[in-house]
Amino acid sequence: MILLTRRATFSAAHYYWNPAWSEEKNLATxxxxxxxxxxxxxxxxxVTVSGTPDPVSGFVxxxxxxxDVIEHxxxxxxxxxxxxxxxxxxxxxIPTTENMAIAIWKRLEKPVTAAGGASLARxxxxxxxxxxxxxxxxx
Amino acid sequence: xxxxFTRAYHFSASHRLHTEDLSAEANRATxxxxxxxxxxxxxxxxxVTIxxxxxPATGMVINMATLDAVVHEKIFTRFDHMNLNLDPLFAKQVSxxxxxxxxxxxxxxxxxxxxxxxxxxxxxxxxxxxxxxGDETLPD
Numbered sequence: 001m002i003l004l005t006r007r008a009t010f011s012a013a014h015y016y017w018n019p020a021w022s023e024e025k026n027l028a029t030x031x032x033x034x035x036x037x038x039x040x041x042x043x044x045x046x047v048t049v050s051g052t053p054d055p056v057s058g059f060v061x062x063x064x065x066x067x068d069v070i071e072h073x074x075x076x077x078x079x080x081x082x083x084x085x086x087x088x089x090x091x092x093x094i095p096t097t098e099n100m101a102i103a104i105w106k107r108l109e110k111p112v113t114a115a116g117g118a119s120l121a122r123x124x125x126x127x128x129x130x131x132x133x134x135x136x137x138x139x
Numbered sequence: 140x141x142x143x144f145t146r147a148y149h150f151s152a153s154h155r156l157h158t159e160d161l162s163a164e165a166n167r168a169t170x171x172x173x174x175x176x177x178x179x180x181x182x183x184x185x186x187v188t189i190x191x192x193x194x195p196a197t198g199m200v201i202n203m204a205t206l207d208a209v210v211h212e213k214i215f216t217r218f219d220h221m222n223l224n225l226d227p228l229f230a231k232q233v234s235x236x237x238x239x240x241x242x243x244x245x246x247x248x249x250x251x252x253x254x255x256x257x258x259x260x261x262x263x264x265x266x267x268x269x270x271x272x273g274d275e276t277l278p279d
Contacts, residue, residue: 018196029197031204094198098142102193130147131203138141 003121004060005048008070010079013040014095017084038082043100044126045074047108051118061118073107097133101125105135143257144200145188148210150219153180154234157224178222181263183236185214185243190257201254209250214243236261240269248273 015038016030026034033039047070051060077087083095089103105123112120126132156173157166166174173179187210189201217226223234228242244259262268 016198029202096198098144098193098200099198101142102140132145134143
């Protein structure tokens, strides 16, 4: 089995806020990230798929195809957007890096599986070079 | 849902690779430049990976402020701008980055309550790095 990773970048705004909590508790828990005017990051997304190289093409998946899937399913919706205000899954969940990794997994799992030959192995989202979250499909 | 959160930290320290179990010649042959009697130093980069369920109230595996405070107290104040060989950890073992990686894992492993320390990765330079997950099974 081979693991194959495609990297992509996008930029977006967000803030952390739990509407069930008081302003004090939000500020104590989330600090600067609770600023309701939002802030932003240059995110790096790494999508890893696993599979066996096709005997004819030598590909696990066609990287151009994977690039297009990431663009259609993620970048077109997240890039240069306010995650809390403009991306449906974050209307009810906080767009932390952890939740972004899980949400991107949910967006990509079906198209990657439907293509046949490969399965989604890992989604890693870098918020900065020194902070990242990863989801591997574990419940 | 189980997710993994990683934060990287930076500290600078000196060390010397040397063991009393070998002769001076054997130390030089084994450790090369790293056996320089006066030591040398690195800018270390340490990745701390925490695994656990995402708290629905916070969207987090662990609050980064909590993680930062633990790493600052247990790792940064202990190792930053220090000579690793003078730390009791390295009184009887060589201060290789393999051993440093295991030591940092052992120091941090019980510090996070229900969240689990999943992996420590120590980068000695951009080209040399070491990982430890607390057992003999390598991570995926």
